């Protein structure tokens with residue numbers, strides 16, 4: 349379990365200016381959950397990861413992994429606790445002159461695990477990530493996805509409770525991305541890992557995460573289970589989890605956005621739209637199934653003069669409606 353309480357990190361720059369990178373973050377990820385962290389560049393994602401791995405000392409607040417508070421631990425104990433956190437990066441950074449098996453064995457060697465035990469563990473780990481027969485291959489002989497699998501096996505060598513993944517699929521094509529995300533889920537299921545994924549790709553969140561947090565200038569802007577945040581109509585996460593294609597505006601007409609899902613079943617939305625009469629037109633729509641729940645957005649256009657009446661009629665039918673700024 350990952351638990352951050354009122355976490356703040358303030359950097360002091362050379363000109364003695366203060367930069368508040370994390371501004372009172374509360375985040376609790378239960379054991380066995382895959383949680384995504386998203387946010388624009390500069391939102392504080394890397395700082396969050398560095399505080400979680402205790403590479404950075406928070407200015408205030410606490411970080412706890414599996415009930416152990418990392419903040420304030422001595423160097424020796426911190427090193428021991430860090431082994432409970434496995435890290436997976438965008439660029440795997442394997443040792444080129446070592447085979448896949450030797451790369452996975454490396455952290456075990458550093459930890460002083462005996463040769464015989466190491467060999468058994470490495471074989472198990474490679475098997476676990478689907479590379480049982482590639483232990484003797486060098487990184488140059490492996491594809492990007494296979495290298496990432498080796499990186500994941502290496503991260504799991506110390507049997508961590510938590511896997512922190514920093515943009516794990518950003519360097520991979522879409523098919524390989526899907527396979528790696530599937531692997532992460534399988535590992536979570538088999539090993540009971542708690543997984544935190546930092547990503548700028550909403551497709552990653554859609555595909556693998558149970559819950560998600562949006563960071564904005566060091567604060568939690570929105571957080572919750574995927575289906576829940578996607579159902580918070582009009583919210584930033586709902587918009588990016590259920591994207592719509594761009595559409596050109598039409599002169600004299602106004603676009604209204606309607607929400608499906610949650611307490612608003614599709615038939616009610618469609619009936620309410622149909623009741624507006626022939627002056628209504630459909631501009632775009634998307635429906636996604638997220639964590640087993642169907643959520644969607646529908647954009648319609650109405651004559652500018654009919655905006656107020658159309659909105660009122662839709663709302664009277666219980667449909668969530670917002671006017672889209674031109």
Ligand SMILES: Nc1ncnc2c1ncn2[C@@H]1O[C@H](COP(=O)(O)OP(=O)(O)OP(=O)(O)O)[C@@H](O)[C@H]1O
Nearest residue numbers: 359360361367369388389390391392393394395396
């Ligand atoms: N060592 C540092 N000294 C001063 N300011 C820093 C330092 N590291 C980060 N910052 C500032 O803290 C804020 C958060 O940065 P951070 O790197 O955590 O964001 P991020 O969400 O990871 O961005 P990106 O997606 O671009 O990696 C930014 O304003 C950044 O300029």
